Amino acid sequence: xxxxxxxxxxxxxxxxxxxxxxxxxxxxxxxxxxxxxxxxxxxxxxxxxxxxxxxxxxxxxxxxxxxxxxxxxxxxxxxxxxxxxxxxxxxxxxxxxxxxxxxxxxxxxxxxxxxxxxxxxxxxxxxxxxxxxxxxxxxxxxxxxxxxxxxxxxxxxxxxxxxxxxxxxxxxxxxxxxxxxxxxxxxxxxxxxxxxxxxxxxxxxxxxxxxxxxxxxxxxxxxxxxxxxxxxxxxxxxxxxxxxx
Numbered sequence: 001x002x003x004x005x006x007x008x009x010x011x012x013x014x015x016x017x018x019x020x021x022x023x024x025x026x027x028x029x030x031x032x033x034x035x036x037x038x039x040x041x042x043x044x045x046x047x048x049x050x051x052x053x054x055x056x057x058x059x060x061x062x063x064x065x066x067x068x069x070x071x072x073x074x075x076x077x078x079x080x081x082x083x084x085x086x087x088x089x090x091x092x093x094x095x096x097x098x099x100x101x102x103x104x105x106x107x108x109x110x111x112x113x114x115x116x117x118x119x120x121x122x123x124x125x126x127x128x129x130x131x132x133x134x135x136x137x138x139x140x141x142x143x144x145x146x147x148x149x150x151x152x153x154x155x156x157x158x159x160x161x162x163x164x165x166x167x168x169x170x171x172x173x174x175x176x177x178x179x180x181x182x183x184x185x186x187x188x189x190x191x192x193x194x195x196x197x198x199x200x201x202x203x204x205x206x207x208x209x210x211x212x213x214x215x216x217x218x219x220x221x222x223x224x225x226x227x228x229x230x231x232x233x234x235x236x237x238x239x240x241x242x243x244x245x
Contacts, residue, residue, distance in 0.1 A: 010139040013245040014199065016218050016235045021193035022135065022142045022243070023184065023212075024165070025202030026153055029222055030128050030144065031160050034065050036121035041093070044113040048099050056097065063093040076147060076177045087111050122160045125224075127240040132164060134244065143167025145187040145200070147177045147207065167191060179211025188217065201243065209234050 012019050027033040038061030045060070046052075052060070068089040075085040090110060091101045101107050135142050143165060146153045150170030157165050167190040171177045174186050188198050195216035202208025202222060209219035213234065220243070221236040237243060 012135070012138055012140045014243050015237075015245050016199065016220060018197070019140075019193075019199050019218065020197045021140060021188070021191035022199045022201065023187040023191070023217070024142065024144045024200075025204065025208050025222075026144050026146045026157065027148070028203045028224075029201060029208075030162060030165070031122050031124050031156065033122065034061070036118055036123070037061070037065055039121045040114055040118035041090070043117055044110060045090075045094065048094060048101075048110075049097055052097065060093050060097065063096055064089050068092045076171065082148075082152070083111060083115070086114065090114070119156065119159050122156055124160050124162055125240070128162070131240045131243065132162075136164075141167070141191040141193065143169070143187055143190055145169045145178070145183055147171055178207040179214065181211075181215035184212045184215040184217055199243070201237075201240070205229070205232060205234075 010020060012022075024030050038057075041061060041064055042057050049056070049060070071080065071085040071088045071092075074080045075082055080088070087101075087107055087110075091107075094101050101110060132142065144153070144157070144167070146169070148170060149172045150168055153170055154168055157163065157168070167187065169183055169187045169190065171183070174180075174182045176182050178184070184200060185195065187200075188195050191198060196218070198217050199220055200208060200212030200217040201220045202212075203224065205221050209221045211219070213219035219234060221232070221234060222240065223236050223238055226238060
């Protein structure tokens with residue numbers, strides 16, 4: 001990637017208009033959370049599912065990462081702790097294969113092992129660092145707005161080598177979660193830009209694109225998997241590299 005305009009202009013031309021700042025979602029936008037989760041899940045669960053084939057492990061990961069997000073919604077609503085929703089998702093995935101994760105010590109050991117191993121697998125996508133290099137060169141401020149608490153996401157970014165994403169808004173920052181407008185607008189405030197000149201980029205069409213657009217930002221769907229959604233008429237890219245005009 002090369003900067004599309006002179007260094008330190010503070011203005012960036014994109015396919016969606018000229019902007020002065022960019023906000024990102026974190027999980028499965030900047031970092032490959034799904035890969036880190038499924039890798040750690042297999043490592044801590046193989047002794048419970050000996051002989052499970054690759055297709056089975058893919059199904060196991062799919063249940064945990066995509067089909068049990070209602071537990072995460074309960075966490076955001078304050079009904080569960082973060083680790084309680086993790087454990088319930090793990091039980092659901094194991095239960096699909098006929099394994100009941102017992103209460104007490106067995107659950108504690110499984111959850112503890114997962115908590116210890118999963119962070120080590122969190123890495124940025126290959127297109128992240130090149131884009132941040134361009135933004136730094138062009139003097140474009142950037143940051144992240146996440147549907148998880150600030151300190152947990154700060155540690156995740158730092159552990160993934162993304163310390164330079166310094167501006168960060170978590171659900172505890174404003175006491176609300178996406179798609180509430182206040183959480184995106186706090187990110188805009190930290191950038192020192194205006195909503196209409198700020199991109200918000202994320203992998204979730206509802207929370208990241210529709211939510212940020214409703215708050216007055218330029219929402220962009222990062223559709224890495226090439227999902228076909230004919231009814232979607234908003235802004236979309238398949239790679240962060242496509243943000244540069």
